[in-house]
Amino acid sequence: MATSFDVIILGGGPAGYVAAIRAAQLGLATAVVEKEKLGGVCVNIGCIPTKALLHSAYIARLLQEAKEFGVEVGSVKTDYGVAMKRSRQVSDQNSRGVEFLMKKNKVTVIKGAGVLQPGKKVKVGSDVYEAKKGIIIATGSRVKGIPQIGLEINKSTVISSDEALFLEKTPASLAVIGAGAVGMEFADIFNAFGAKVTLIEALPRILPLEDAEASDTLAKSYKKRGIDVIAGAKVTKANVGKDKVVLEVEAGGAKQTVEAAVVLMAAGRAVNTENVGLKECGIQLTDRGFIKVDQRLQTSTAGYYAIGDVAGPPMLAHKGSREGVVVAELLAGHKPYPIRYDNVPSVTYCHPEVASIGLTEEQCKERKLDYVAGKFPFSANGRARGTGETEGLVKILRDKKYGEILGAHIIGAHASEMIHELAVARENEYTVEEVDLAIHAHPTMSEAVAEAALDSLGRVIHM
Amino acid sequence: MATTVHMEALSPTMEEGRLVKWTKKEGDPVKTGETLAEVETDKAVMELVARADGQLVKILVPEGKTVPVGDPVAYIGAPGEKVGDGGPAVPAAAGKGMGEGGRGLPPPPPTPAPAPQTTVADERVKASPLAKRIARETGVDLKLVSGSGPGGRVVKRDLEGGSPAPPAPIPHPPSPIPVAVRSGAAYEDVPLTQIRKTIARRLVTSLGPIPHFFLTTEVDMERAADARAALNKDLGDQGKVSFNDIIVKATALALARHRACNAWFQEDHIRYWNEVHLGMAVAVEDGLITPVIRHADQKTMSQISVEARALADRARRRQLKPDEYTGATFSVSNLGMFDIDQFTAVINPPEAGILAVGTVVEKPVVLEGQVVPRRRLRLTMSCDHRVIDGATGAVFLKTLKQMLENPLAMVL
Numbered sequence: 001m002a003t004s005f006d007v008i009i010l011g012g013g014p015a016g017y018v019a020a021i022r023a024a025q026l027g028l029a030t031a032v033v034e035k036e037k038l039g040g041v042c043v044n045i046g047c048i049p050t051k052a053l054l055h056s057a058y059i060a061r062l063l064q065e066a067k068e069f070g071v072e073v074g075s076v077k078t079d080y081g082v083a084m085k086r087s088r089q090v091s092d093q094n095s096r097g098v099e100f101l102m103k104k105n106k107v108t109v110i111k112g113a114g115v116l117q118p119g120k121k122v123k124v125g126s127d128v129y130e131a132k133k134g135i136i137i138a139t140g141s142r143v144k145g146i147p148q149i150g151l152e153i154n155k156s157t158v159i160s161s162d163e164a165l166f167l168e169k170t171p172a173s174l175a176v177i178g179a180g181a182v183g184m185e186f187a188d189i190f191n192a193f194g195a196k197v198t199l200i201e202a203l204p205r206i207l208p209l210e211d212a213e214a215s216d217t218l219a220k221s222y223k224k225r226g227i228d229v230i231a232g233a234k235v236t237k238a239n240v241g242k243d244k245v246v247l248e249v250e251a252g253g254a255k256q257t258v259e260a261a262v263v264l265m266a267a268g269r270a271v272n273t274e275n276v277g278l279k280e281c282g283i284q285l286t287d288r289g290f291i292k293v294d295q296r297l298q299t300s301t302a303g304y305y306a307i308g309d310v311a312g313p314p315m316l317a318h319k320g321s322r323e324g325v326v327v328a329e330l331l332a333g334h335k336p337y338p339i340r341y342d343n344v345p346s347v348t349y350c351h352p353e354v355a356s357i358g359l360t361e362e363q364c365k366e367r368k369l370d371y372v373a374g375k376f377p378f379s380a381n382g383r384a385r386g387t388g389e390t391e392g393l394v395k396i397l398r399d400k401k402y403g404e405i406l407g408a409h410i411i412g413a414h415a416s417e418m419i420h421e422l423a424v425a426r427e428n429e430y431t432v433e434e435v436d437l438a439i440h441a442h443p444t445m446s447e448a449v450a451e452a453a454l455d456s457l458g459r460v461i462h463m
Numbered sequence: 464m465a466t467t468v469h470m471e472a473l474s475p476t477m478e479e480g481r482l483v484k485w486t487k488k489e490g491d492p493v494k495t496g497e498t499l500a501e502v503e504t505d506k507a508v509m510e511l512v513a514r515a516d517g518q519l520v521k522i523l524v525p526e527g528k529t530v531p532v533g534d535p536v537a538y539i540g541a542p543g544e545k546v547g548d549g550g551p552a553v554p555a556a557a558g559k560g561m562g563e564g565g566r567g568l569p570p571p572p573p574t575p576a577p578a579p580q581t582t583v584a585d586e587r588v589k590a591s592p593l594a595k596r597i598a599r600e601t602g603v604d605l606k607l608v609s610g611s612g613p614g615g616r617v618v619k620r621d622l623e624g625g626s627p628a629p630p631a632p633i634p635h636p637p638s639p640i641p642v643a644v645r646s647g648a649a650y651e652d653v654p655l656t657q658i659r660k661t662i663a664r665r666l667v668t669s670l671g672p673i674p675h676f677f678l679t680t681e682v683d684m685e686r687a688a689d690a691r692a693a694l695n696k697d698l699g700d701q702g703k704v705s706f707n708d709i710i711v712k713a714t715a716l717a718l719a720r721h722r723a724c725n726a727w728f729q730e731d732h733i734r735y736w737n738e739v740h741l742g743m744a745v746a747v748e749d750g751l752i753t754p755v756i757r758h759a760d761q762k763t764m765s766q767i768s769v770e771a772r773a774l775a776d777r778a779r780r781r782q783l784k785p786d787e788y789t790g791a792t793f794s795v796s797n798l799g800m801f802d803i804d805q806f807t808a809v810i811n812p813p814e815a816g817i818l819a820v821g822t823v824v825e826k827p828v829v830l831e832g833q834v835v836p837r838r839r840l841r842l843t844m845s846c847d848h849r850v851i852d853g854a855t856g857a858v859f860l861k862t863l864k865q866m867l868e869n870p871l872a873m874v875l
Contacts, residue, residue, distance in 0.1 A: 027541055333516050335495065337613055402596045404619070429591030429618055 013040020015308025019324030057192030358407030374456025465540030742791030
């Protein structure tokens with residue numbers, strides 16, 4: 001195997017492997033160092049398998065309501081083990097897909113844990129590889145527990161998504177700590193598979209980074225299907241037993257006890273910056289522990305770049321992938337268009353889905369922007385009524401003066417797919433007028449996007 | 464992956480460009496910003512620069528060919544990279560001539576783009592809808608803004624903070640225009656150069672639809688000539704004031720007093736300008752161009768003199784920036800140096816008038832019953848009757864005549 005490459009990438013997740021493909025496309029000799037499976041957390045224990053499980057959850061719920069639609073299926077039984085195995089197959093297919101892409105693009109895959117060395121070198125086991133143009137650090141992140149209150153992940157009663165994805169059966173009861181995207185999605189899955197779910201969030205509302213209207217809609221929807229939602233809650237104490245955990249929770253001045261067979265920690269992620277030789281290469285971290293990078297994503301040491309979760313928030317696969325493309329192009333001597341970090345879509349795939357781009361209404365208020373919120377509920381959309389997916393709404397925040405789309409939020413079925421119309425609009429600086437000018441097919445849920453645009457102009461049609 | 468080099472719109476009105484000369488050969492290494500070729504636009508010969516680093520792997524358009532803006536002309540790629548030969552991009556020369564005949568309707572005459580008030584909404588400018596909206600409401604001329612978005616698109620960021628800088632000019636030495644060589648044939652077809660095409664297109668949009676009428680007056684230039692001689696004696700080596708400079712200054716001052724003649728006809732409205740931006744027709748090889756002296760009424764004679772000479776010089780060398788030849792509110796055309804006594808000039812739309820200046824001749828004039836030799840000048844003003852009526856134009860000309868006959872009136 002060659003020991004010298006143009007580019008060596010540490011980590012084969014969605015940031016690293018995309019960087020590798022782009023670098024190879026540009027004619028650079030490229031290697032990826034990966035200690036586990038290609039595709040990283042996203043493909044193996046993140047985005048992809050959870051989407052498979054969420055679809056199982058969706059089917060379970062759909063079948064329970066099927067009678068209303070004129071389809072009788074008898075009693076609905078669920079089996080998490082089967083759903084889990086299917087999700088593993090999906091992950092494996094995707095990981096093999098990445099392997100194939102590496103081969104197709106003639107990217108060398110080095111198996112093992114890479115450690116950076118000065119002089120643009122990477123040590124894997126006893127082998128040392130050298131990069132002529134640059135090294136890209138894409139080591140990603142992992143789940144973290146809250147050891148301070150006794151909630152250290154023990155992989156039996158206190159677990160993370162890593163374990164939840166491999167459970168053979170649904171626990172009888174589950175407390176989910178953290179109501180960000182991961183917490184919301186697992187609460188949704190395990191509720192559909194029959195667990196008694198309690199969702200605990202420290203901040204005043206669930207989905208704290210999304211628009212408050214998204215939080216409210218989801219809180220209502222979750223409560224309706226029997227999920228206990230406790231927001232603004234502090235877990236003060238945890239009693240971890242052999243087959244159950246008792247949590248003491250303080251919310252709104254009141255104390256309560258939550259008992260669950262399993263606690264799922266979904267309160268943030270820690271970046272993988274340890275044991276990769278950052279210090280030895282003089283690579284500095286930010287106050288928050290991310291790798292410090294400049295506008296070109298170069299670290300404090302020339303020739304070393306960082307992308308994806310280690311390079312800072314938002315910790316999203318698609319943001320990392322784009323950073324990978326940009327660094328690959330820079331290393332090939334191109335001038336890529338800079339990334340607009342304020343235009344990265346954010347999606348939570350719970351039911352109903354939440355997808356957003358740009359500012360929330362709360363952020364518009366904080367920044368004292370002169371805005372108008374245009375809204376359109378799916379309950380007024382013909383297609384949504386037809387499929388019984390009337391929960392949620394589209395909300396577009398329009399700058400009053402010039403019509404700029406400051407932010408857009410979709411809460412509802414297929415929100416993850418519909419948000420991209422608004423991502424394209426914002427990226428190209430279309431105003432709400434241009435969004436409406438594009439004729440939207442009828443009947444579609446996307447019509448609600450055009451209607452929300454019109455509503456922000458005070459001329460909504462179907463309401 | 465190779466980067467395609469396109470024919471770029473190097474001036475606001477450019478629709479196609481003639482590839483005068485490749486300054487790089489196939490196989491040459493190129494860097495972003497380096498000149499690849501000289502392109503003759505409708506106004507000037509300008510440089511087409513590389514937008515990527517690499518090697519000029521393939522030239523698609525041979526020298527001398529004209530291609531529409533946006534068509535690929537070359538590829539930049541990695542050394543040795545193979546690219547498609549882009550065959551269809553180059554129009555076959557034989558049947559189609561220089562490619563003008565088959566193309567749709569001529570575009571409307573460009574709205575010149577001067578000072579802030581200009582409207583920008585309806586023109587094809589590479590800008591995001593948001594940038595267009597901001598420009599429209601803040602009165603920024605998008606054509607003067609250099610875009611930082613993909614493909615040079617003007618985006619919101621480019622309009623934030625401070626007044627927009629005009630795009631950097633690309634200075635360039637004059638390039639020879641092909642001259643017909645006498646051969647044995649009965650005739651020779653010489654393709655229209657870009658500047659000729661623009662002149663042709665613009666003239667028919669003027670004399671055809673604009674109801675011209677003409678007013679002529681004869682001006683006694685004795686005092687002006689004396690004043691000029693005295694001024695030039697004082698100035699010595701610091702330059703010379705020409706009759707034209709004096710006429711430009713007087714015209715600008717007269718326009719400032721007669722806003723009715725300092726106007727644009729804008730189809731559904733007339734824009735009366737409060738500022739005076741004077742266009743000054745300059746003959747260049749193969750055509751003419753009208754550089755603009757901005758705020759001419761507020762400039763001193765010697766400022767005008769210096770500026771007029773510099774603009775004329777740059778015009779002849781085809782180095783004018785787009786914002787240097789657009790936005791006049793009125794124009795002056797002078798053929799005095801060719802001993803033309805009097806002529807009529809064609810209005811440069813949307814301006815409402817143009818002044819044609821003849822030569823200063825000494826001739827016998829009856830003054831207080833005596834025949835005396837006087838230096839005289841004939842001025843003819845072409846007026847757009849939709850804006851200027853006979854009396855309006857006459858009053859303006861009278862003021863102008865008075866100023867020239869009594870140069871002291873200019874300091875009033």
